Amino acid sequence: MNSLDAAFSALADPTRRAILARLAKGEATVNELTKPFEMTQPAISQHLKVLEDAGLIVRRVEGAKRPRRLANAGIAAMDQWLAMLRKALEKNYDRLDGVLAEMELKKGEKR
C-alpha cells in the first residue's frame, strides 16, 4: 500500500478522523484520548497504530508517556477531506438554486 492509500484508508474510519481532529487541537496521550471517546484503551491504541503507520501522527517520549501529535502528512491528508466537504456544500447550494428559482417565480407572480 503506498502512503496515500494508507492515509486514505486510515481516514476512512470516523473514529480516526475524530482522533485527528482532537490532535489538531494539540498533542494528547492515549489516556487523554480514551476518555472523551468512551472507548477502551486497547481500541484507541489500535486506531493510533493505524494512524501512525499511515504517517499521519507521530509520538514522542516523555518519561512513561507517549504523547501523540499530528504529523505534517496528517495535516495534508485532512486537507484531502476538502473533497468530502465540497460534496456537502454542493448539496446545500444545489438546494439554494431551487430556493432562488422559487423566489424568482413568486416575484413574477406578484407582477
Place this chain on the structure above:
Amino acid sequence: MSKLTLKTEGDTHIIVTRRFAAPPEAVYRAHTDPKLIQKWLLGPEGWTMPVCNIEPKAGGKFRYEWKNGKGGGFHITGEFVELEPFSRIVHIERMHLPDATPDNHVETRFDADGTGTLMTIRMTLPDTQTRAGMLASGMEPGMEASYVRLEGMI
C-alpha cells in the same frame, strides 16, 4: 460540471466560490432570511434545521440548530460584524460539539456576474491545526454527528 470551488489559501484560510443564476439581492436574502435559510442550509439528506434564529445587523447574533432525525444534532452560534446589503456579509461563528470550536471569521461577498451572482466565501481560522481539525470533523453535519457521538453521547 461543478460550479463550486473550494480551496485552502495560506495557512489559515478556506475559500469557497459558487455561481448562482439569481442576482445578488436574491442570494443575499437567502442568506439572511431564516425562512429561506431553513430550506437549503441542511447538509446531507435527512438533516433539518429546526432552529434558525438570526438578527442580521452589525453586532446581531445568530443560532442555527441541526437535527438528523435519529437523535443526533449540533448547533452553531455566531455574531454579525458587518452587513452591506446586498453585496457583503462578515460574521464570526463557532460550532458547539458541545465544546465550542475556535472562532471562524467568515466574509461572504455577492458580486454581480452577468445576470447572476458570484459568491465568494473567505474563512479565516486562528491557525493551521484548527483549520485541519475543522476540515476533518466539522462543517459537514454527517461527519459532525459521528464526532458528537464519539464525544460521549452514545
